[in-house]
Amino acid sequence: METLSYRQVIQDLLQARAMNHSEDGVEVELIFDRERDRYLVMLVGWHNQRREYSSLIHIDIKDSKIWVQSDGTETGIANELVKAGIPKQDIVLGYKSPFKRQFTEYAIN
Template sequence: MEKVNYKELIQTILTQHSGNDLDTETEVQLLFDTERDHYHVVHLGWDEQQRVYGCVIHVDIKDSKIWIQRDRTETGIANELAAAGVPKENIVLAFKAPYLRQFTEFAVG
C-alpha cells in the first residue's frame, strides 16, 4: 500500500472545508505552516456589529502522527483522514482529554 502524504492530504481536506458556510460576510483563512506542520481554518470578520473570530479546524503533525487539536466540523476530520487511507493509529484526537482517548478508535498519543 502506498504511503499517504500527510501534509498534502491535510491541506486538501482543509481546503475543502474553507468554503464560507456562514450567513455573514466573514472571511475564511487557510493557515498552513508546512515547515512546522501546523494547519488551521479560521473564520474572521464582522457580522453586523458583532466580531467573528474563531478557529474551526486546527491540525498538527507530530512524531509522524496527525494530532487534531480542534475540529468544529460535522463529519469529523479524523473520519475524513481515515477514509483517505490514514491508519487510525496515526490519528490523535488531541481535543479529548488524554485519559479519554483510550475509549476512541483512534490513537492515544
C-alpha cells in the first residue's frame, strides 16, 4: 500500500474513533498534520473536577511505515490498522522499546 493510502486509512480510523468517544466535559480533538504525517487524537477538558489533557492516539508515518507512538485504547489501534488492510510489517509500535519490538508481530523499525 502506498503512503497516500496509509494517510487516508489513518484519518478514517481516527475520525471514527473520535465520533465514538464521548465523555461529559471532555472534547475529542483531531490533529492532522498532513505535511509532516503526524496524526493525533487528543482528549481536552474537565472530568469530575479534574483536568483532562492527554493524547489518546498518536501516529506518525516515517520512512513509509506507520509508527504508533501512543495508544490509549483498549482494542489497540495497531489491530484496527491491520483490519483495515495495513500489513503488520509496515506498522511499528513506537511506544515499545526497540529491544521489545522484536518480540511483537510488528515491524522493529
